[in-house]
Amino acid sequence: MIWSTLLMALREVKRNALRSFLTMLGIMIGVGAVIAMVTIGEGATQKVRNDVSALGDNLLVISPGAARRGPERTPAVPFERQDIEAVEREIGGIKGLAPTAQTSTTIVYGNQNWPSTVVGAEEAYFDVRGYKIEMGRSFSETEITAGTPVCVLGKTVRENLFGQTPPMGQRVRIKQVSCLVIGVLAPKGQAAMGGDQDDVVLIPLKAFQRRIAGNHNIGTVYLQTEDGATTAAVQAQVEDLLRERRRVQPGAVDDFTVRNMQEIAETMSSVTSSLTGLLGGIAAVSLLVGGIGIMNIMLVSVTERTREVGTRLAIGALASEVLLQFLVEAVVLAMLGGILGILFGLGMSYAATRGLTLPFLVSPGVVFGAFAFSAAVGVIFGYLPARKAARLNPIEALRHE
Amino acid sequence: MTNPAPAGANWPAVEFRKVEKVYGEGESEVRALDGVDMRIEAGEFVSIMGSSGSGKSTSMNVIGCLDVPTGGSYLFRGVDVCKLDQDQRALLRRHFIGFVFQGFNLLARTTALENVELPLIYRRVPAAERHRRALASLEAVGLANRAYHTSAKLSGGQQQRVAIARALVTDPSLLLADEPTGNLDSARKVEIMELLRSLNKERGITVVMVTHEPDMAEYGSRTIVFRDGRIISGMN
Numbered sequence: 001m002i003w004s005t006l007l008m009a010l011r012e013v014k015r016n017a018l019r020s021f022l023t024m025l026g027i028m029i030g031v032g033a034v035i036a037m038v039t040i041g042e043g044a045t046q047k048v049r050n051d052v053s054a055l056g057d058n059l060l061v062i063s064p065g066a067a068r069r070g071p072e073r074t075p076a077v078p079f080e081r082q083d084i085e086a087v088e089r090e091i092g093g094i095k096g097l098a099p100t101a102q103t104s105t106t107i108v109y110g111n112q113n114w115p116s117t118v119v120g121a122e123e124a125y126f127d128v129r130g131y132k133i134e135m136g137r138s139f140s141e142t143e144i145t146a147g148t149p150v151c152v153l154g155k156t157v158r159e160n161l162f163g164q165t166p167p168m169g170q171r172v173r174i175k176q177v178s179c180l181v182i183g184v185l186a187p188k189g190q191a192a193m194g195g196d197q198d199d200v201v202l203i204p205l206k207a208f209q210r211r212i213a214g215n216h217n218i219g220t221v222y223l224q225t226e227d228g229a230t231t232a233a234v235q236a237q238v239e240d241l242l243r244e245r246r247r248v249q250p251g252a253v254d255d256f257t258v259r260n261m262q263e264i265a266e267t268m269s270s271v272t273s274s275l276t277g278l279l280g281g282i283a284a285v286s287l288l289v290g291g292i293g294i295m296n297i298m299l300v301s302v303t304e305r306t307r308e309v310g311t312r313l314a315i316g317a318l319a320s321e322v323l324l325q326f327l328v329e330a331v332v333l334a335m336l337g338g339i340l341g342i343l344f345g346l347g348m349s350y351a352a353t354r355g356l357t358l359p360f361l362v363s364p365g366v367v368f369g370a371f372a373f374s375a376a377v378g379v380i381f382g383y384l385p386a387r388k389a390a391r392l393n394p395i396e397a398l399r400h401e
Numbered sequence: 402m403t404n405p406a407p408a409g410a411n412w413p414a415v416e417f418r419k420v421e422k423v424y425g426e427g428e429s430e431v432r433a434l435d436g437v438d439m440r441i442e443a444g445e446f447v448s449i450m451g452s453s454g455s456g457k458s459t460s461m462n463v464i465g466c467l468d469v470p471t472g473g474s475y476l477f478r479g480v481d482v483c484k485l486d487q488d489q490r491a492l493l494r495r496h497f498i499g500f501v502f503q504g505f506n507l508l509a510r511t512t513a514l515e516n517v518e519l520p521l522i523y524r525r526v527p528a529a530e531r532h533r534r535a536l537a538s539l540e541a542v543g544l545a546n547r548a549y550h551t552s553a554k555l556s557g558g559q560q561q562r563v564a565i566a567r568a569l570v571t572d573p574s575l576l577l578a579d580e581p582t583g584n585l586d587s588a589r590k591v592e593i594m595e596l597l598r599s600l601n602k603e604r605g606i607t608v609v610m611v612t613h614e615p616d617m618a619e620y621g622s623r624t625i626v627f628r629d630g631r632i633i634s635g636m637n
Contacts, residue, residue: 316495
């Protein structure tokens with residue numbers, strides 16, 4: 001019986017092909033949107049995770065200033081050279097330690113200028129941040145210790161200032177300092193948290209402090225732990241040492257922040273996943289709208305087929321059999337819409353992840369869930385029209401025009 | 402499905418005992434059937450006539466177990482229909498009664514064969530046997546060659562013959578025809594009436610037909626005439 005009811009329902013759907021398709025469209029778009037949102041969202045979460053771990057999950061970022069945002073924020077007292085030396089001397093398991101200082105300023109070459117970020121760095125910075133030299137060379141030992149005004153350009157800065165001209169041996173002006181270009185960095189692309197990592201100019205830290213900043217302050221310090229060392233343990237030691245050196249009272253808020261890239265990765269992927277959930281939820285509302293569309297069409301269909309229902313009842317159909325018939329029709333519509341929606345959603349998200357160079361990750365749970373949900377929509381929104389059909393009085397239904 | 406009526410017993414096909422059907426209450430009360438006594442024996446071909454509002458349609462609905470009387474009792478093959486619930490009456494119709502309507506009531510955009518198979522679906526007859534029996538039934542009404550035509554492609558007379566095939570396919574003991582020739586021209590009317598008569602004669606199916614045309618009523622062996630909710634002739 002259920003099999004022949006199913007066949008009857010399929011025949012009915014086919015008989016009104018256009019109308020059935022339009023009815024399904026609501027469910028199809030709803031399911032498609034949910035799947036696309038979730039799939040793209042998962043891809044984005046994965047990308048963030050990959051990008052951050054490409055930076056190295058053994059990286060600590062130490063910056064002055066308390067982590068807590070808000071009015072009680074303590075002034076960001078910069079680090080000193082002695083702090084860095086103490087960390088290097090007293091803490092084990094460190095592979096690289098890169099103190100930096102940076103500022104945003106305009107770089108000038110001839111009549112071209114470009115606003116960028118100037119970072120004062122030392123040799124370790126290249127390894128720790130994963131910058132590679134594409135052309136020319138990096139800083140020499142003497143240039144670092146002497147603070148010679150030389151610089152290495154990021155790809156974005158180079159393109160904007162020099163175009164096709166080879167930059168090596170040319171001089172650019174940073175604030176009032178004339179700097180010799182000695183190298184160009186290999187492109188790194190977008191950072192995980194946005195921002196162009198190639199829009200940067202590196203100069204020796206000492207040159208930055210002496211000639212550009214006019215002080216001996218050190219801002220952010222990047223610390224890479226050795227393979228096999230426990231990053232969290234190193235982080236705790238660094239925090240203890242800096243608290244001591246910067247005379248942070250017991251119980252007071254630290255006036256510096258040590259961030260573990262692992263933590264950042266987790267925070268950021270939790271942000272993207274909640275965003276995915278939000279968008280998926282909004283998309284699910286359209287599923288509801290699709291369900292109402294099905295109910296609407298089924299009500300029309302019951303009215304149109306009143307005589308048919310009367311005939312079936314006269315022939316000997318039970319009210320429950322008529323109910324089942326219309327219910328199955330609604331569920332078939334909803335499930336066909338669900339299947340089309342899954343294909344549509346997967347297609348959309350495949351195209352989108354290709355376009356955004358995100359990984360294409362299909363979650364079977366979401367696909368199955370969307371399918372089950374569309375069937376449920378069919379049952380819920382098909383019930384009312386089906387009950388209406390089943391409750392028809394056969395005598396009146398047969399007389400219906 | 403259990404058989405809700407005792408088979409083989411020698412009951413009249415239809416027996417009305419003081420059947421009343423009253424609509425509304427108080428001043429707006431309408432007595433559609435006013436204490437009707439009526440017997441139709443198995444194997445009869447009975448025509449029912451009467452002007453509109455005489456009670457003939459109401460009595461057809463009661464005979465077909467589509468409606469229940471508000472008073473008296475109706476015995477169908479000895480079973481008191483008033484004591485059955487809606488589903489049990491549906492099962493009685495499914496197993497014993499075939500309906501032919503004035504407006505044919507075939508499913509649109511559905512082939513003649515599928516229309517004829519419909520009652521068998523509700524009887525849970527397997528597909529292959531359903532197909533065979535529906536074809537045989539169409540053959541009996543002379544439409545085997547139209548089995549795969551949709552109802553819209555058939556003429557009125559052909560549609561009514563498909564409807565008769567649908568009523569016949571379950572081998573009913575009672576065939577109820579409600580103005581079966583009302584929508585047909587005179588040549589088709591004769592065809593349909595001949596068909597009903599031969600089914601009555603050859604298969605022994607009890608036929609009860611409502612009509613307002615005296616020359617159609619002639620085909621029956623007896624004509625019962627209703628007026629104002631009572632039978633004025635045709636019952637001895």
